[in-house]
Structures are given as C-alpha cells and as structure tokens.
Amino acid sequence: MQLLCADFVMPLDDACGIIQKGAVVFEETIIEVGRSEDLKLKYPDATIIETPPNSVLLPGLINVHTHLEYSANTTSLVYGDFMQWLYSVIRHRERISAMATTELIASKLKEMLHSGTTTLGAISSFGADLEACVQSPQRVVYFNEVLGSVAYVVDTMYTDFLNRFEMSKEHASLRFFPAVAVHSPYSTHPVLAKKALLLAQEEGCVVSTHFMESQAERQWIDTQEGDFKAFLSTYNPDVKPLYTPLEYLEMFQNANALFTHGVQANHEELTLLSSQHATLTHCPVSNRLLGVGKLDLSAIQRHGINLTLGTDGLSSNISLNLWDEMRAAVLMHTDENLVELAKVLLHSVTINAAKALHLPCGSLKKGLYADIIVVQLPESCQSDMIPLQLILHTHQTVMSFINGVRYV
Ligand code: MCF
Ligand code: FE
Numbered sequence: 001m002q003l004l005c006a007d008f009v010m011p012l013d014d015a016c017g018i019i020q021k022g023a024v025v026f027e028e029t030i031i032e033v034g035r036s037e038d039l040k041l042k043y044p045d046a047t048i049i050e051t052p053p054n055s056v057l058l059p060g061l062i063n064v065h066t067h068l069e070y071s072a073n074t075t076s077l078v079y080g081d082f083m084q085w086l087y088s089v090i091r092h093r094e095r096i097s098a099m100a101t102t103e104l105i106a107s108k109l110k111e112m113l114h115s116g117t118t119t120l121g122a123i124s125s126f127g128a129d130l131e132a133c134v135q136s137p138q139r140v141v142y143f144n145e146v147l148g149s150v151a152y153v154v155d156t157m158y159t160d161f162l163n164r165f166e167m168s169k170e171h172a173s174l175r176f177f178p179a180v181a182v183h184s185p186y187s188t189h190p191v192l193a194k195k196a197l198l199l200a201q202e203e204g205c206v207v208s209t210h211f212m213e214s215q216a217e218r219q220w221i222d223t224q225e226g227d228f229k230a231f232l233s234t235y236n237p238d239v240k241p242l243y244t245p246l247e248y249l250e251m252f253q254n255a256n257a258l259f260t261h262g263v264q265a266n267h268e269e270l271t272l273l274s275s276q277h278a279t280l281t282h283c284p285v286s287n288r289l290l291g292v293g294k295l296d297l298s299a300i301q302r303h304g305i306n307l308t309l310g311t312d313g314l315s316s317n318i319s320l321n322l323w324d325e326m327r328a329a330v331l332m333h334t335d336e337n338l339v340e341l342a343k344v345l346l347h348s349v350t351i352n353a354a355k356a357l358h359l360p361c362g363s364l365k366k367g368l369y370a371d372i373i374v375v376q377l378p379e380s381c382q383s384d385m386i387p388l389q390l391i392l393h394t395h396q397t398v399m400s401f402i403n404g405v406r407y408v
Contacts, residue, residue: 001027002404003046005036006055006374008386011364012350016343018383024057026370028404033364051374054381055398056390058346059362060118060371061322062353064141065208065260065281065310068122068129071108072099073314079289082214083227089315096315097128105132108320113138114408115321116397118371119353119361121258121310123181123208127164134171137407139371141357142168142176143208146196147183150236154191161196169203174403177205177357184210185248186217186228186241197255206256206357208281212245212269213261214292221245245269252276258356260310261286262300263293270303279306279356282348284329285319286312297333301344308356309348322349326391342388370404373397 002025009022011033023036025043032039040048051057073096078088109132112120119139122129133140144165148157168178180200182193200207212218219226221241232239243251245265249272252259259265259273260281273280282295300307309329311320319325326345333341354362361369375394377386400408 001025001031001043001046002049003036003039003043004049004051004057004372004374006051006057007053008056008383009033009364010056010058010346010386012059012346013363013365014351018386020383022057024364024370024372026372026401026404028370030364030366030368030370032366049399052376052398054377054379055374056377056386057364058116058373058375059350059364060373060400060402061116061349062119062308062357062362063112063117063311063320063322063349064121064258064308064353064356065283065312066120066122066320067125067313067315068105068108068132069097069100069125070313070315071105072096077315080291082290082292083216083231085290085316086231097126100128102131105129106135108314109133109136109138112320113400114396115323116373116375116394116400117320117322118373118400118402119357119359121179121208121357123313124164124168127167130168130171134176137175137402137405139175139359139361139402140177141179141206141359143179143181144168145181145183146192147187148192149187149189149232149239149242151189151191154189158192158195162199165199178203179205179207181208184213184217185243185245186220186232188242190242190251193251197251200255206258207252208258208260209252211248211259211262212265213263213287214290215264218264246272249273249276252278256356256358258308261292261295263287263295267299270299270305274303274305277306279308279352281308281310282329283310283312283316283325284332285325286316288328288332289316294332297336297341297344306352306356307344307348308353309345321395323391323394330388330391339384339388342391345391346387370401372401374399
C-alpha cells in the first residue's frame, strides 16, 4: 500500500474541489483520498511517497483520439485546407505509415506517458500500431477503423477490418480494449458502417467516428456539391452522399460513441447527439492546421454534450502531449472565460474521457484504477488559479502511476 502526498490534490470527480496538503492511498486501485495528515494516521503501514513543493496530484490524462500510424509525419502533409490535406494524405500515407515502425510508435507512447497520458484511444487504420500498443504500459482503447465508400469494396473492406478486429481481440486485457472506428459519413458505406456497428454492439465495445469536420463535408452532405464531389468522383463517377447527417447519427443510437471534431455540426445535430448521450471529441490543433474552423465550445456545453479532448495524430498536429493541446485550446477559445475554460479542459481529459471510454479511471476516487500523475507548478499559486496555471506551465510529469505501478 502506498501513500502519495502533495501540496495539492485535484480529484477531478463530480465535486470539482482541490485538497490542500492532500494524499492518495492506493494499491492497484485507489483506497482513499483526503488530507495527508489524516491518512498518515489512518494508514501507518503504507509506504509514504513525498513530492516536491507545489506539486499537484491528478488522475492520469486520457487522450481519446490519436492516429499512431501517422507518427512519422513531420512536414510531408499540406496544411491550411482540409481537402488539400486529404489529397496529401492519400499521396503520402503509404510512405509515412511504412516509416512508423513499432519502435517509433513505442517511443511516441513513451513520450505521451512522460507527459501524463496514462490512457489513450488509438484509431488504427492498418493494424500496424498493434504491437506497440499491446506492449505499452498505458491503457489503450484500440479503435479498428473501417472505411470504403463504394458498394463493390464493402466485402473486401469488411473482411480486412474483421481480421484486424479479431487480431486485436487476442490481446484484450484490463490494459487493452479492442474497439471499432467508423471513419466518417463521406467515406464509409452504410452497409459497412452498419455491420461494424452491429459487431461493436455484440462485442460490447465503444465506437469512434469523425463527424462534421470540414466545410467541404458540410457542403457535400447538404448540397451534393463542393470539393468532395471531385474527390469522391475519382472512385465512383456518379457518386451521391451516403447519408443525411441525421441518418448517419441515428445509426449510432445504440452505440457508446465518440464523435470527433463536430466543428461544422448544427443545432439539430447537436441536439440529437445530446439525446443519444454521445461524446464529442475536440481536437483544436488539428482543426486549426486543417483549416476547418473553430468548434463552438459553448454550444457543446449548452447542449449538455460530454466533451473530451484529443490530439488527433501527428498527421494533423506537432505534438501528442495533452498539455500542449489544452494550452492551444485555452489560447484559441478567446470568447470563453479563461479560468472556467481551464477547468472544463481538465475535466475533458480525465473524468469525461473515462466516462466516454467506459473505463473505471479518470478521477481520484475510491475503487478506481490507481492511474495517478504528479505535476509541479514552478512556484506557489492561488488555489483557484491552479487549473489554468497547470495548463500554462506543464510539459512533463514528475511521476506517473498506472494501476498503482510507477513508470515515471
Ligand atoms: O482526424 C483527422 C482528420 N480527419 C480524418 N481522418 C484522419 C485524421 N487524421 C488521420 N486521419 C486518417 C483517417 O483515419 O486519415 C485517413 C483515415 O484513415 C483519411 S481517409 C483516406
Ligand atoms: Fe482523427
């Protein structure tokens, strides 16, 4: 049994408080959270771990949306316009993904762990990230992606997806969760999407999808016109949108689903997402680099939608560090109250993310996995400013525990 003390503890449970001179007692799971003075008396046999001054204990961070197979990208892809980016992905993906070896992906996972990410959602297009994900100490929800918009490819694409899903299932554990990703409404044929969603339901796994990311996607689905027409016509000359937006969303009504981006989603779609208890994943840096606009965060909150944060892959980011992502969000959402936004963001990478992924972690609370990080503020700090100052100043953790085991 270990007793970890710090100047501040942020449990990030429903109560939202901060405990000064606090501590967490844990083995593989959390036994108790409270004032360190009280817990030292109550658990005299626990091994005490002290932390440096101005340290803050938090639940390990959860990055619900990344594409590790694109980790070798730095400067190959075209930024600033979604369609130009998509064309560049298609041009370069074979070369980029071949460079993303297990070793490279493992090194990115290690960097993520050092920055405090103890759980992640990995969108896997090819299965090339399986070994690195299985071997990493982090909890991984492994989203096997399915896509293919043309009817005649449905069988081949489903078979390939099913093979990858079955391979990932062989590694299922308390650290590794096979799951399903349906790529998007513009790229995934309804037959393919429905089969994959049925499988997710039978297997009891969570589902991820990209939805309403770009203006081009909005225009295509609403008017059958715009840049997607030319793009999709190369695969099928008389191509039409595969769904209305509501038809697409309704397919997910019985799924535990995470919808990524939603920058171009309208009131009607957000209302439906809310009624389906869906999660929205915000990827602010990716949105900026792909030129798709800025998510209306207050609309997401007004609709009561569970908000999570993702870095997306290095295909549309320069960092997989969630502190970098939260910093970007704080600086980007200029209309939001700064201090309140910082709290919202910390919830989005902890309790909200655990809820979305259906995992018993994401808060410092009795009974949950002891996935705990220690971060250090450079100097003392007024307690109501801690969430904001942490986001502004943190890059790495001082310590990271997963399942009660120390990795950093
Ligand atoms: O989230 C970003 C932007 N939107 C869509 N897809 C991707 C993103 N990052 C990587 N992708 C992948 C996606 O998984 O790019 C491919 C898919 O395999 C695009 S479709 C050829
Ligand atoms: Fe993505």
